[in-house]
Amino acid sequence: MRQKLVYFVLPIMLILGIVLFFVFSSNDSDSDTSEKQGAKETETEQSAYPGVNIITEVLEEEAYHLAIHYPEFDDEQLNKKMNDYVSKSKQEFLQEVEDTEELSQGHNASFYLSFDIYPVVENVYSIVFTKESFFGGANGMQISKIFIPDIENNQFIDQKNIVKDTEESREEIYQKLLHAFKNDEAYSPFFFEEELQKWIDDENNTFSNVYLTDESIIFKFDKYEVTAGVAGFPEIAIPLVEMQDLLTDKWKERLDVPDQTAEDSEPPKPNEEQGLEQEVPAGKKRVALTFDDGPHPSNTQEILKLLDEHQAKATFFMLGNRAVFYPDIVKEVAAKGHEIGNHTWSHKDLTTLSNEEIREEFQQTDDVILSVLGVSPTAFRPPYGAINDQVTDVIGIPSTLWTIDTLDWKSHDPDQVLSIVKENVQDGSIILMHDIHATTVEAVELVLDYLEAEGYAFVTVSDIN
Structure with a gap:
């Protein structure tokens, strides 16, 4: 009987061993990948x-x-x-x-x-x-x-189903683009007419660089494609009303140029209605809480509630490519009297970019926030704190960095964030956090409680500087 049991158990153990081998091999592989990729x-x-x-x-x-x-x-x-x-x-x-x-x-x-x-x-x-x-x-x-x-x-949707592709339509598109490039002050000094001609004559050109908005059809070219590199990614927008005859019948029917209407209401202007200046009692210690990389659709609002509870002001350094998605949150931050700073459009290391690219990263964000609030950001912080003379010269305003990096993005541990603040805070500290992390919301509550108990007043970076 024992011998039969051995014959029965051994194959099962063998199969189980093979399965476990592959499971652990797979886990080891995942672990190696994780170590290689980092957090x-x-x-x-x-x-x-x-x-x-x-x-x-x-x-x-x-x-x-x-x-x-x-x-x-x-x-x-x-x-x-x-x-x-x-x-x-x-x-x-x-x-x-x-x-x-x-x-x-x-x-x-x-x-x-x-x-x-x-x-x-x-x-x-x-x-x-x-x-x-x-x-x-x-x-x-x-x-x-x-x-x-x-x-x-x-x-x-394939672009070739939107734009007519005939010899006549290509010639008309070419003429419209040629006229636009030559009359654009930003592009004309760097425009290569012969490259645009090659582009329009290319039989493999399926207009894959075309996209639509509710008002225009835009031709977007890669860097160096029809201009010198300094021109970046040139875009030519042609109003739909001027493109009607160059659209396919289906899209001519489907698209419509929207009426130009006034804004429903004037957005709040923080410098006029709320004000960024705070009255801090003489001799009281001050600290500036700053939040990078937002706005976030839920975390930012949770942090705003906590700041309200402590009658605290803070500075939010926003990314343009996020602010454009959440304009209502941008308005709410400003309406509550917090300071809004420019953190560039897409969080690139500015020290690796050309002058034109640096300017574009900064200006796009400035333009978005200006369009939402009616006023421009009042501070600027470069991603990663990466700054040099070239960036400073192009941006034209001082950079605001920090004195305490909570490393909230790395630890995701509210207690560790609080510990870093406790060990380093002093009068005039500028504390770096990120409102895109849920764990940072928990950390903010701990930090606010501690600093308030220690007698600190919460101000904006402009108040500190």
């Missing part, structure tokens, strides 16, 4: 656009940093095409990092994948990706990619 953070948020969420992935490594933003839809078929593009782009960058022997320790390589979204008609959007990678120098790869999803019919 990765992925977050999904609702956007202000129906049917569109935003996925953010941030990966910090000694040799590189990576920041990816892309949309998520309700339909898996739409998501698959988007995810395939994002995954391929990411893997190409990581492979290049692996193949680049010159990379030393430190953030010598960077990868940014961001997108802008433009409503066209109901359930149709233009998604415009910008993909940029840098490997230790100022120059890097920069290209764009356009998707036009129809989320009602769960399909992507």
